[in-house]
Amino acid sequence: MDRVSPADAFELLAAEPRMDILQSLVAARREGRTPLAFSTLRHDTAIDDSGRFNYHLGKLVGTFVEKSDDGYDLSYAGRAIVAAVIAGTYTDAEQKAPEPLDDDCVLCGAAVTASYDDGDLVVRCDEGHDLFVTGFPPGAAGTMDMATLLEVAALRTYQRIEFAMTGRCPECFSPLETTPTTADFGGGDMHVFEAQCAACGEGFTASAGTYLVLAPEVVAFYRDHGVDVHHERPWAVSVALDGRGVDTDGHGEATVVSTDPYRLRFDLSEGDDTLRVTLDGRGRVVEMQRPS
Numbered sequence: 001m002d003r004v005s006p007a008d009a010f011e012l013l014a015a016e017p018r019m020d021i022l023q024s025l026v027a028a029r030r031e032g033r034t035p036l037a038f039s040t041l042r043h044d045t046a047i048d049d050s051g052r053f054n055y056h057l058g059k060l061v062g063t064f065v066e067k068s069d070d071g072y073d074l075s076y077a078g079r080a081i082v083a084a085v086i087a088g089t090y091t092d093a094e095q096k097a098p099e100p101l102d103d104d105c106v107l108c109g110a111a112v113t114a115s116y117d118d119g120d121l122v123v124r125c126d127e128g129h130d131l132f133v134t135g136f137p138p139g140a141a142g143t144m145d146m147a148t149l150l151e152v153a154a155l156r157t158y159q160r161i162e163f164a165m166t167g168r169c170p171e172c173f174s175p176l177e178t179t180p181t182t183a184d185f186g187g188g189d190m191h192v193f194e195a196q197c198a199a200c201g202e203g204f205t206a207s208a209g210t211y212l213v214l215a216p217e218v219v220a221f222y223r224d225h226g227v228d229v230h231h232e233r234p235w236a237v238s239v240a241l242d243g244r245g246v247d248t249d250g251h252g253e254a255t256v257v258s259t260d261p262y263r264l265r266f267d268l269s270e271g272d273d274t275l276r277v278t279l280d281g282r283g284r285v286v287e288m289q290r291p292s
């Protein structure tokens with residue numbers, strides 16, 4: 001397959017018959033009928049003029065459609081664009097009434113509310129602290145109640161963080177740069193990692209605590225004390241885990257022990273038990289000490 005520029009790829013989809021062809025292939029995939037013979041695809045697409053059908057199909061083959069000896073099917077790019085359309089990435093009609101959550105704000109203790117409007121999911125406290133802000137495709141959000149939406153969005157956030165740890169963009173798989181820094185969310189600086197893709201522009205910032213709770217050893221430490229932090233709701237990750245560098249509630253603190261290379265050390269404690277964990281500049285665990 002020749003490489004196609006992003007502009008050419010968008011151009012390819014600009015003609016109505018091409019969307020009809022893709023839709024016929026989607027329907028056939030749902031019914032387990034792919035690949036489709038030329039005559040079947042033409043019949044399903046209901047384009048009477050064979051020259052016209054041929055022309056538009058020819059434009060799609062090699063990009064969104066692949067052709068084999070058995071017939072025609074969606075290519076990887078074709079499946080990806082269809083999934084994005086179904087998730088409603090390109091629609092913006094969905095809005096949900098704000099819903100109060102059971103959680104208190106990890107920064108100030110105030111009540112917390114979730115809202116969704118025009119692709120933006122926001123968990124915010126009554127004092128105005130934005131605890132969780134993420135984009136989510138409206139078509140998919142429209143099929144979920146708020147609790148499900150929050151659960152799915154949280155899971156996706158952790159997946160994105162795991163991609164960032166491997167140095168790859170979760171959207172386009174190009175190299176992703178991660179910069180450790182601090183950000184003031186109100187009430188003091190918090191250690192955060194800023195991830196940015198140079199290719200597609202995807203970027204996100206998450207607290208060091210959300211990186212920390214992905215480490216199996218940290219999950220095991222808290223599990224020993226009856227606390228489940230695995231895939232903990234990102235807006236409810238405790239203050240100590242958020243690495244604010246202050247021992248606010250006796251559970252631990254975070255310290256930058258080296259800037260080159262970057263090393264962020266957490267000293268976690270539960271009762272008499274302690275765990276020392278050090279993260280590198282991408283939020284990966286590089287050192288762990290748990291006195292037995």
Ligand SMILES: [Zn+2]
Pocket residue numbers: 105106107108109110125126127128129
């Ligand atoms: Zn607050």
Ligand SMILES: [Zn+2]
Pocket residue numbers: 169170171172173174197198199200201202
């Ligand atoms: Zn990207």
